[in-house]
Amino acid sequence: MISRIHAARLTLGASLVAATAFAGAFPGLAQDKPSHAPAGAATHESAAPAAGDGRFTQAGITVEQPWSRATAKGARIAGGYLRVVNNGDADDVFLAGATDIAERVEVHEMAVIDNVMRMRPVDGGLVVKAGESVELKPGGYHVMFIGLKRPLREKETFTADLEFRDAGTIPVTFTVRGIGAHNSGHGTEKPAGAHGG
Numbered sequence: 001m002i003s004r005i006h007a008a009r010l011t012l013g014a015s016l017v018a019a020t021a022f023a024g025a026f027p028g029l030a031q032d033k034p035s036h037a038p039a040g041a042a043t044h045e046s047a048a049p050a051a052g053d054g055r056f057t058q059a060g061i062t063v064e065q066p067w068s069r070a071t072a073k074g075a076r077i078a079g080g081y082l083r084v085v086n087n088g089d090a091d092d093v094f095l096a097g098a099t100d101i102a103e104r105v106e107v108h109e110m111a112v113i114d115n116v117m118r119m120r121p122v123d124g125g126l127v128v129k130a131g132e133s134v135e136l137k138p139g140g141y142h143v144m145f146i147g148l149k150r151p152l153r154e155k156e157t158f159t160a161d162l163e164f165r166d167a168g169t170i171p172v173t174f175t176v177r178g179i180g181a182h183n184s185g186h187g188t189e190k191p192a193g194a195h196g197g
């Protein structure tokens with residue numbers, strides 16, 4: 001299985017796997033490792049087009065185009081958005097994640113509670129069925145970065161390790177878009193008080 005993964009993602013795959021091992025043991029080190037290149041830098045790898053366009057694949061799971069939104073100073077939370085494609089033969093579950101820029105990473109859903117749209121962790125994780133894909137987008141399922149350690153600035157990138165039940169930990173790079181990007185329908189994430197768990 002390992003050799004199949006490396007064959008598909010020869011260059012970027014190897015460096016990301018190495019970086020993940022470091023990030024897991026020493027979260028602070030990931031930022032200092034030049035091999036853990038942001039998505040923008042990966043576009044120079046024209047020899048591996050699939051690896052340079054914001055796609056991160058491991059064990060049948062591909063995470064596409066992870067992005068977040070610039071935050072105001074003092075913001076404690078931020079949303080993360082992406083698409084998960086399951087090309088494997090079995091269902092998998094997107095459980096959680098970890099990143100240097102926040103204390104916790106959860107997988108959230110939106111739900112109407114007492115006529116108010118609120119967000120909450122997806123109970124048991126987000127199932128991605130075999131052969132299907134799930135979109136995490138403003139107003140729907142999303143990654144929640146909780147306890148932001150610093151503001152997110154437009155056009156910067158940051159790394160995160162996304163945890164799947166079967167595919168394991170997948171290192172990805174989020175690109176930060178403008179503060180108004182796809183803002184409609186996602187207003188419930190802005191005030192910290194709206195985070196009702």
Ligand SMILES: [Cu+2]
Nearest residue numbers: 108119120144
């Ligand atoms: Cu949320």
